[in-house]
Amino acid sequence: MAASAPHLVHGIGTTLKPPTWPAITHDNAAAALARFPVAGQLEALEWHSPRPFSAAARVRTTRGVFVLKRHHPAVRTPAGLAEEHAFIAHLAAAGIPVPEILLTDAGTSAIAVGDWTYELHRQGAGLDLYRERLSWTPFFSASHAHAAGASLARLHAASRGFAAPARAVQPLVASFNILPSTDPLAATEAYVAARPALAAFLEPRDWRPAVARLFAELGQGVPAALAGREALWTHNDWHPSNVLWNADGQVETVFDFGLADRTCAVHDLATAIERTAIDWLELGQGRDATIGDPETAQALLAGYATVIPLDRGEVAALLRVLPLVHFEFALSEIDYFAGVVGDAEQASVAWDQYLLGHADWFTAPHGQAFLNTIEHGPLG
Structure with missing residues (x-):
């Protein structure tokens, strides 16, 4: 069986580079998902994001597809994430199509698990046409x-x-x-x-x-x-x-x-x-x-x-x-x-x-x- 390609992320330039933050593993995801009651049981990690400032993965569970993000606590604490999650909730209530934020067993929108901070979003509707594109690259049209x-x-x-x-x-x-x-x-x-x-x-x-x-x-x-x-x-x-x-x-x-x-x-x-x-x-x-x-x-x-x-x-x-x-x-x-x-x-x-x-x-x-x-x- 061929070895899988190494996980690389976007750098400041045009070349991909090894990540600062290691990719989310199956064990990482299972431990985090256990704190989100609505998430269900982990079935597969489908994709790892190439974005550099956190680790993120699309995960499939017994209850659907979600995006799990993991942050170093010096970048985002649960309280820091709660600030942006409150804004997202406001936008959702006003009719803006944003991914649903899942709540933890403590009723919070983010949680510390081990040495990391996690948040979980339901996969949003639509096509991820620019998924592999670098942030500073233009529209297709x-x-x-x-x-x-x-x-x-x-x-x-x-x-x-x-x-x-x-x-x-x-x-x-x-x-x-x-x-x-x-x-x-x-x-x-x-x-x-x-x-x-x-x-x-x-x-x-x-x-x-x-x-x-x-x-x-x-x-x-x-x-x-x-x-x-x-x-x-x-x-x-x-x-x-x-x-x-x-x-x-x-x-x-x-x-x-x-x-x-x-x-x-x-x-x-x-x-x-x-x-x-x-x-x-x-x-x-x-x-x-x-x-x-x-x-x-x-x-x-x-x-x-x-x-x-x-x-x-x-x-x-x-x-x-x-x-x-x-x-x-x-x-x-x-x-x-x-x-x-x-x-x-x-x-x-x-x-x-x-x-x-x-x-x-x-x-x-x-x-x-x-x-x-x-x-x-x-x-x-």
Whole structure:
């Protein structure tokens, strides 16, 4: 009998790599599922996710198909997961198609088993068309972008009324403290001070002038663009592999709320464009001038506008935010790599290529042309 291929996961680049977190085993899954009374008995592990920040597997039991996720407790505790699960429950009650979250025998939505934190979701309806695609890769078509935009608008409409405060400090969350600030350097310093591993990583770097430069070049008008916006809990990781699709190319299920937090609709829309309309994995490979796809961004906005109208002022605001919308999550990734994982090389990649590199792309003529095309293109 041939040996099975080793389990590999997505890295920051385009190549697969051995996982930071070992794959869920049959014994791991059985022990966790025993704490979820509705789950039934484990029959098979059908698939292991290639996503890198946790371990996840599709499991078949005597009662159906589920997705079991396992987190290091430094990344997510049961209390940390409860924050996003409450948001998912709110969306479900408002009619947004999200996977059902199963409850444990203690009545909680997540539980610590051994040295890990587990959560269990029922498999959502729809086709996982982008299952093996990397997160920073584009839609297959403009029609998918349009459908995703409409789905995001429905999520924003449903989010209204969810009044939970912003999430507690933890890695890998798209928080919203720096961009709205009229003193972004001071806000960044406060953000860094609250995260000792991030502070230790940045200490030997001349990071303050680098941050000041980014905000001098790209941050003008950002606080004004965000001022007075309705506070919303938002998805913050809107890309095509975080939704399931029907045969007609429409969104059938929305999932992966790991980055969800209290931001605003403009911030989330800008994040969606940043995640899907620029082929970041090709950055620095000799074709920087062509990695932006404003047509995808326009299709996403056009789809959004079929549900929630957008005017030129809204588009101008999100384009003001877009070049730095990744900034805070990039810091969170550095905190994860430097602190939880202890991988200084990956933390350096996140600083140099993600945080600085993505922002610098927007200062170049091709980045400015990308923004200009979207700003003056059709709204619907």
